[in-house]
Every structure is written in C-alpha cells, then in structure tokens.
Amino acid sequence: MKWLSRKVTCNSHGQDSSYFLGWQEYEKNPYDEFQNPNGIIQMGLAENQLSFHLSESWLSRNPDAAGFKRDGESIFKEIALFQDYHGLPAFKNALVGFMEKIRGHKVSFDPKKLVLTAGATSANETLIFCLAEPGEAFLLPTPYYPGFDRDLKWRTGVEIVPIHCSSSNGFRITQSALDDAYKQAQKSNLSVKGVLITNPSNPLGTTVSREELSLLINFVSAKEIHLISDEIYSGTVFDSPDFISIVEELKDKNLEDTDVWNRVHIVYSLSKDLGLPGFRVGAIYSNDEIVVAAATKMSSFGLVSSQTQYLLSAMLSDKMFTSNYIAENQKKLRERHDMLVLGLQEVGISCLKSNAGLFCWVDMRHLLSSNTFEAEMELWKKILYKVGLNVSPGSSCHCTEPGWFRVCFANMGEETLKLSLQRIKAFVESTMTSNNDVGAYSQRQSPRNSRRRSIPNWVLRLSSHDRESDR
Template structure:
C-alpha cells in the first residue's frame, strides 16, 4: 500500500480499462493458447481483430524487393541516414505514399494532402492526441454504442476527457439517429459537461458495417449546428468487402451539402487493419485545421514511427501495381471468409448483424443466455472461454445496451482453425439447447465430472470432427 502511495493518481486509478472482459479474455487465451500440435485443446483466439488473410501478399512483395528491407538504394546503404535523428514531421516520401494509399482506398474520391498528415504510433496514439488537442479534462465526446472498448483507455485515461454514450439499438441495426444524438447531447448538458465533439468509427468496430450517406448527413448536420468537432476513426476503411461502399466524411460533396467547416473534421487512420501490420505501429491524423495540425505535430514526438518503418513502407505503398492488387485481393478474401463464417453460424442456428466490412461479425447469442441480463451474458462468455475453448468479446465490454451480443473475429486464423472453432460452437449450441428442453429428455443422470475433464472432452470431440465444413 505504501508503495502504491508513491505513485500518481493517474497511474493507480482503474480508468485504463484493463479489467474489462475484452482484455481479460486475451489474458486467458495467453495462458492456454490453441496449437494444433502442442495444445489442441487450448483456447482459440476469436477476440483479436487482426487481418492475417493477406499476409502472403506482403511477404511476396518483400521477397521481390529485398533492398527495401535492407535499406539499399542504387547500390548505396541508407542505414546510417535512417538510424540518425529524423524530423518528427516524418519522411516526406512516406507521407506522400501513405496519402496516395488512403486516397486509393477511398476510391480516389478524396485527395489526401500529405502536408496535413500527422504520423503517430498507431491509431491509439492518434485518438489520444486528438483528445489532448480538442478537450479539457472533464469535457465530453459523444460516442455511439456499441464502441471499441479501447476507447475508454485511448480517449479518457490520460486526457481526463469523458465519453457520453450515444445509445444505438438492434431494432434499426444499431444505426445512428438524430434522436439518439440529441438524447446523448442533452444527457451531457444535464450532467453539466461541455460537449466538444462526436467520435465515430466508420466502418464500425464491432458492427462491421459502413455508415450510410443519410446517417453521415445527419451526423455532419448535427455537428455543424452545435459547432463541435467530429473525429472519424476510419481504420477499417480498406476492409469493406461488399456493398454499400465506404463513404468518407472527407468527401467534398458531402461536406458542402451539410454546410460543415473542414476545420471541425478530423480523420484517424492506421495500417494495422487494412495491411495487417499492427506491430509496425503506424497511425495517422488527417486534419484541415491549422491549429490542430500544429499542436498534434508537436505532440507526435511522444509517439513517433521509426524511420526504418517509414522507409520500408514508403517503398511498398509507392508500388501502385502492388497496392491495387492488394486492396482488391484482400477485399475478396475477407468477403469469402466472412461468408464462410456466417454460413457456419447459420447452420448452428445462430444469426449475425448483416455486415459488409471489418474483420469480425456482431453475433447474436441471446438465445443461449440462461437469463436475458448482462449477468447472463457474462456467464455465457465464461462458458465459451473455459468450456468451449473460444475467446469472443461480450457486447457489454463494447457498452452495448442489449445483452447477448458478441463480437467474434474471423480473419486472424487459418481456414482450418476457423472450421475447428465452428465445430466447437456447434457442439456447445446443441448441448445448450438440449439442456433448455429443446430436445428429447435426458437419460439417467451421469456422474459429475471435473471442469477440466469436461473441457478436454468437449474440445477433443470438436477437433475430431474438424474436417466438417459448415
């Protein structure tokens, strides 16, 4: 206790969010990770939104362009130049290539000005930097639910800013409405909080959906009328695999129609999802606000992207033949994988919110809850984690207002492991529904078995049928 008293209140408070079931599930997985050979009864990670479906395309490019990774150019080594001090504005060649890549993902309907990019160590750093720039401690941003659990850390922990949820519901597919925006704004005012802006993720994490033109117009009109900021986290913009297409809030026609100043619009982007490079820690802020641009650039010195990473990616993203092929092929692979996963769940009697983007599905498991409460949701999550051997993320960790929804990721594993996951789910669903009385009555009571042996038996049965496709 004495040792803790020597630390700052900022560090010892629990607003980081690491005790959320979202992060606790990761910890449980790390203690007992699935491995086909060494630990076939381990936990399969379906709670991590990682894109591993197109990694071979990146590796193929690297094998064909080895000089980019060894810092050779025209026979000369660039190692010393890369290793010495670099301006925190970033390498001009990388910012130019990144701006063009962002425009390409947006169908070239948006021209990104490289001079207005601020490089950050991932989207986490980008979102926090914008909070420091735009909000004083105690001031609020409105965020639609369900939202990424990391926002509680990214937006609030060190900045002191507050999140006011905009409650969205399944009755309209969790879409943002003018009424829900007004309700959240009035809630903040009643709590004597100054609202500085709205933050949305488009495409949505965890819904896997893109915002419609009408929803974006409602949002932009509201922001303009209130004179507040809009942060749009577009980290999943390159994962849109089917219609409707992605619309960025930076599109000129949209802004003109809604009479919103560009100074109030700020974009967050990263290469973690579209290129599947979270370990490279490449994030970016795009803003037309000169004051925000200057302040965010100063703050970026606390979370720089290494010059080596910038150099390598500048070469990769400048290869237009590669980027065009990657964007198209990655979307195709995501579409096929999502279709495989949704079809498998459907055969288990489980439905999902209709989605067209992202690395996950928003899955409705409410029929498996023992009670229609968030306590029932947590009980089901524990069963999935410890008995079924799958880590999925409860909707309550995303601040969803309805129990029974879970985010389940499908792009961070091989097709074989996905098949094993679906088989495990199928067995669990059947047993759960038998227990609910939707099957013939059970026979004589069997002797009790330990939790560990029950878990092992469940997993062994699932893995033995891994060849089955759903």
C-alpha cells in the first residue's frame, strides 16, 4: 500500500474501538418492533428524537419556508446558485439569536464573529487546525466524547492528553488534575496549545460549574494557551443548576479587554438542541479576528447548504416557536431521563446525578467480575450480544475507572426504552441468581494501583479512537 498516503493506511480513525464495534453490531441486527423484535436496541447514539413533532408542525404552518418561497414567489433559483463561505446574513443573525435565548440572554453574540461549518465535527477540527501544529497537544477532561480522537487528531496530527477526573467528586475538574495533565504533556515533550471541554458534558450529562469555569480560565490565562468550550448540548439542560456559558464567566470576570478573551472559543451545533444532525449545521464563535478569518476560509471544505440556511433562518427567527421548542424539549428530556434513572434504580443500578444531555452515565461497577477493564469488556459484550443493547463502555470514553457506561435515552420511543429496561432487569436478575459473587472483587486492593495495572494498552495510549456520526 506504499502508493497511498499515511492518512489512508494508518489505524487512527477508530475502526478498532469498542464504541465503533457496538455500532457495527447494531447495524447488523437492528431492533424493529415488528420485523426484528429480538434485535439490538441502539442506546449508543446521542440523538434527540423527542421533539420532532414540534419542528414538523412548524413546517406545516410555514409552507413558504419549506417550499423555498418568499411572499408566495419561488426563490429556488436564488438559493440554488453559488453562495460564498461567509453564510447567509439572515441565518447567522437567527442562529446567534437562538444561542442567546438558550443562554437566557445573559450574553450576546456578534454574527461577524461566527463561522458556519458542516456540524460540530467540522467546527472542532477547523479550530484545531487554526490553533495548533502537528505534534502539539490539547488537554481534555475524562471521560470525554470518543469521537474527539477522530475529530481533533486524525487529520490534524495534534495529540490529546487526558485530564483524569474521578468519580470521588463526580468527575469534576480540579486544579491538581489540570496540573498533572500539563506535567504529563511536558514529560512527553508535547507543547500544550489549549484545553477543550464539553459543557454540558458528553458523556456525563452534567453542566460545568462556575467554579470549574473559573479554574479553567485562570489556568489557560496563566499558561497563555487556548480554551475551546464545546457547547452543543447547551439547550438540553432540563434541571438545575443552570447552564453557564464560558462567555458569561469571562464577562463576569471583566476579561473582555484582555488577551484571554481572544483565546477562548465556542463550538456550537443544531444537532442536539434542535435535533437536526442530518442538516449538518455547526458553528465556531471566536473573538480572535485572525481565527475567524482563517476558519471562514477553511469552511469552504464543509459548507452548510444555502437551502438549509434559508429554511432554518425562518424557523429560528420565529421567537414564539423557539421559546416553545426549548421549553417543551427540556420537559421531555427530563421525563425521559427520569424514566431511565428510576428504571435502573429498580434493579440496583445507579447513575451519576445529571441535569443535561441525551444520556446518563451509568454505574455498573458492582456487576463486574473484577475491577479491571477486561471485566468491563466482558460485561459490555454480554449487554451487547445477550441482552441486545448497544451502550458505550467507559473505557471508550477514556474513563480511568472500570464499570461506567454511557446510555442514551432520547433516540427512541418510550415503548422501546421500556423494553430496554425490561431486558436489563432480566439480565441483572439472572446474573445475580447464577453468580452471587458477581462484582464481589476485593475492595481492599488499592484502586489507584489496580486501575493502572488493568487499563489496556489501547486505553493508556493517547491515540484511542472512536466515532459518533451525529455531531
């Protein structure tokens, strides 16, 4: 294969990860209520299907937008012809208005500082291209979205150094964890260019606290590095505490006229908040004029279609619709979240307390045969092949503690979720009956040392890989 590029022949995209394997197995045997009732139920897809009826209802009430008309006259030719990569002004204005509404109008955004991209995947990669050179590094708190190994590293050549967070404090970011990650990068001769966080967190389903945001701002300010805040789940917050955007914290600290103001960047998308991953609408927001100019030029490799921009500019400009959508969507997310959490509690499985997102971070450590990632893989395969549920093992999210799983709840109907819970209940009952010693590994061993010994090489490497196709 010497006549092909290294990008084509290298194994760094994620084909060999457990996360990707779960998707492959689901696609071979997908659950269908009538055609394949014993198939695998997809609980590994962070997709929001709970409020489609609201969007579809809006479309039926606004035939001009859906039919590419203005005042009853077709504008198909106008939007079918060439558009430059700066995007339609009407859409950019509508998008920043929607972003402001989600944040309770506590912050404002300038559409001139917004760069449109084909989803958050493109936005994150474009930012990395703008901010770092191959061989340099970004720090990411663990557990983190598996697809970041692809989005941030595969084509850019940039490395990821994990900020190891622990269940002992709900996986919150600490000063010591930040310092340890920075020192680890230095030991590996990696120049750190920034920190990237997801807020709300994927896979934790929690909002980043004001204390953590302040800690991060102080850290990147002291190190003179960048901070990327991926806020694509900002509209999915369904319970307290409220979502705090990184921009709000910057303004509260009166940092608008400082260097750090230009080194903080936001990634956004309509894939989660509006449930439109197939529309491929993402965005970069930055106060750095050079970054905005470069990212705008680079966006020509992944533009949002003019037709999509025209339709969504009309939808997002409808303030009554957006207000109703945000409120109703958050209500439905809360109901579905509670349904999953309570259903798992009934069979003795707990979840990290969460208030946002399309998933729960589920604690199945007591079901492991030993405190190792090998045991986590063993349990995951049983859940996938025997129970018929595709969930995401914590090791694919770089969690350093075996036994955690991300379980999605918003990409299916209520009856399908009920069936999933029935399957889990039957599995847990049969497991505990057949083996009373399941999960009874010695608690006297040192968790720190056993964790290190049991982490597979592919987890310890800084190049573990995964994908998620919905950003």
